Amino acid sequence: MLFALSTSHKIGLATMGAIFIIYSLVSAFILPRRNPNFPGRYLVPYILLSIGMFALMMGAVLVFGKEPKVAEASAGTTTTQTSTTGTTTTSTPSTGDPAAGKVVFMNSGCSACHKFTAAGASGTVGPDLDNLAEYAMHANQPVEPFTSAAIEHPPAAYVPPGYPTNVMQPYGGVTMTPTQLSDLVAFLTTQ
Ligand code: HEC
Numbered sequence: 441m442l443f444a445l446s447t448s449h450k451i452g453l454a455t456m457g458a459i460f461i462i463y464s465l466v467s468a469f470i471l472p473r474r475n476p477n478f479p480g481r482y483l484v485p486y487i488l489l490s491i492g493m494f495a496l497m498m499g500a501v502l503v504f505g506k507e508p509k510v511a512e513a514s515a516g517t518t519t520t521q522t523s524t525t526g527t528t529t530t531s532t533p534s535t536g537d538p539a540a541g542k543v544v545f546m547n548s549g550c551s552a553c554h555k556f557t558a559a560g561a562s563g564t565v566g567p568d569l570d571n572l573a574e575y576a577m578h579a580n581q582p583v584e585p586f587t588s589a590a591i592e593h594p595p596a597a598y599v600p601p602g603y604p605t606n607v608m609q610p611y612g613g614v615t616m617t618p619t620q621l622s623d624l625v626a627f628l629t630t631q
Contacts, residue, residue: 460497536619541627544620553608558631566608567600572628575600588625591616 472478479486542559551561556569576586579598590596592612595605
């Protein structure tokens with residue numbers, strides 16, 4: 441959890457922690473050595489002071505431990521959130537550029553096999569990509585990861601009846617860069 445905190449908050453926490461530790465050491469070792477009766481007649485003030493120190497430390501944890509919520513505006517980044525239960529890290533896939541994706545679609549020969557109205561494609565070897573959302577629903581997956589996986593490593597998680605599952609080549613890895621792939625997925629899924 442410490443790693444997720446901003447530097448100033450870490451310094452604040454560390455300083456408070458150090459003060460607390462020094463206070464504990466002094467009252468546990470140094471004061472009793474100089475005055476074997478310690479806390480003796482200072483008992484009540486000592487207890488009050490200890491409670492005060494404890495409250496201060498807890499306050500510091502509450503104040504400094506709370507990371508200001510950083511608005512994670514841009515997609516395609518890793519967001520780290522701190523909570524009392526620990527640290528959760530989620531990765532959002534990059535959002536591609538549909539216009540660039542259209543160029544990828546036109547240049548990759550997808551039109552030869554697929555119908556996709558936005559690209560003026562009318563192939564019939566593969567499924568009609570105008571119905572991608574419906575196929576993803578059959579596969580019980582969100583449409584972006586469904587589409588991305590279908591292009592990277594066919595066959596798709598759901599293939600409508602009547603289409604061969606061994607003719608579309610895998611476009612993942614060398615054939616297409618991750619950017620081209622996410623652009624292409626954006627083009628296919630934002631129509
Ligand atoms: C040689 C013909 C052919 C080419 C070229 C081709 N596909 Fe396919 N595609 C198919 C066939 C057949 C399927 C159905 C079986 C499967 O998923 O492999 C399919 C499935 C898909 C699916 C999943 C649809 C579904 O649910 O079944 C997507 C998305 C897709 N193709 C996109 C593309 C894109 C984008 C390109 C270009 C980069 C492309 N395809 C190139 C033949 C082709």
